[in-house]
Amino acid sequence: MKASDIFGLIVRTIGLVFVLYALSILPAGVADLLSGKNILTDGMRAMASIPSLIVGVVMLRWARFIVRFAYPDEGNPESE
DSSP states (O other), X not given: OOHHHHHHHHHHHHHHHHHHHHHHHHHHHHHHHHTTOOHHHHOHXXXXXXXXXXXXXXXXXXXXXXXXXXXXSTTOGGGO
């Protein structure tokens, strides 16, 4: 396994953790928002879950691009 493969696995794992975390607190956050409570004190779960979900999906969806950005020469056959 090359370093770029390990880095890609780490990026995908972190993305999955973000998505699972966001999906675990999203229902409680939506319930807080719909209950009519004060959004500044009780709606923080919903406000934290949406950015976490977006970051997790981006990390999962574009992990290959992130790896190519971090390791640009490994995908170039002319560099060997």
